[in-house]
Amino acid sequence: MKPIMRSFLTGVTAILAVTAVQASAPPTGSVTIGQVTCFRIRVPDRGESIQGRVNHIQDIAAKHLGGDTVRITIRTVGDRRHIDVNDEFLVAVTPEDARATGHRTAATLAPVWRLALERAFRQSSARPVAPPDAPPSE
Numbered sequence: 001m002k003p004i005m006r007s008f009l010t011g012v013t014a015i016l017a018v019t020a021v022q023a024s025a026p027p028t029g030s031v032t033i034g035q036v037t038c039f040r041i042r043v044p045d046r047g048e049s050i051q052g053r054v055n056h057i058q059d060i061a062a063k064h065l066g067g068d069t070v071r072i073t074i075r076t077v078g079d080r081r082h083i084d085v086n087d088e089f090l091v092a093v094t095p096e097d098a099r100a101t102g103h104r105t106a107a108t109l110a111p112v113w114r115l116a117l118e119r120a121f122r123q124s125s126a127r128p129v130a131p132p133d134a135p136p137s138e
Contacts, residue, residue: 027040028050028051029041029042029050029051029053029054030054031054031057031058032058032120033057033058033061033065033117033120033121033124034065034120034121034123034124035123035124036116036119036120036123036124038113038116038117038119038120039112039113039116040101041053041054041057041091041097042097042100042101043094043096043097043100045092045094045096045097053091056090056091057090057091060085060088060089060090061085061090061117061120061121064085064086064121065121065124065125066124066125070085070086070118070121071085071086071087072084072085072090072114072117072118072121073087073114074093074110074111074114076107077092079095079105079106080092080093080094080095080106081093081106081107081109081110083110083113083114083117085117090117091113093106093109093110093113094106097109
């Protein structure tokens with residue numbers, strides 16, 4: 001009986017350990033800059049996978065971490081919004097991204113993503129400058 005109980009307890013312990021590791025991992029598509037999880041990419045875009053989109057964002061962001069200033073802007077491209085960092089394309093916010101996150105349009109989601117990116121860069125010691133369309137801060 002003891003070997004059966006020992007095997008059972010070992011199995012339960014292994015399952016709990018795997019579950020704990022999975023619970024601590026960020027969900028698929030999470031965009032993390034520095035130590036900040038900004039937002040989640042939930043859908044592919046024009047042949048690029050979710051992970052491909054995340055990798056692109058993190059590759060571009062890494063070039064600007066710890067830099068002097070970072071300017072994050074939004075530009076309109078049809079019904080999409082492109083977020084740029086220092087005039088370099090970072091991510092397209094698509095109507096599909098908006099629907100996947102409960103927003104009506106890319107135009108309403110893009111500022112949310114931009115604010116999350118600004119917060120992440122600020123916390124990583126890069127200094128974002130206010131976008132031209134932002135109200136002055138107090």
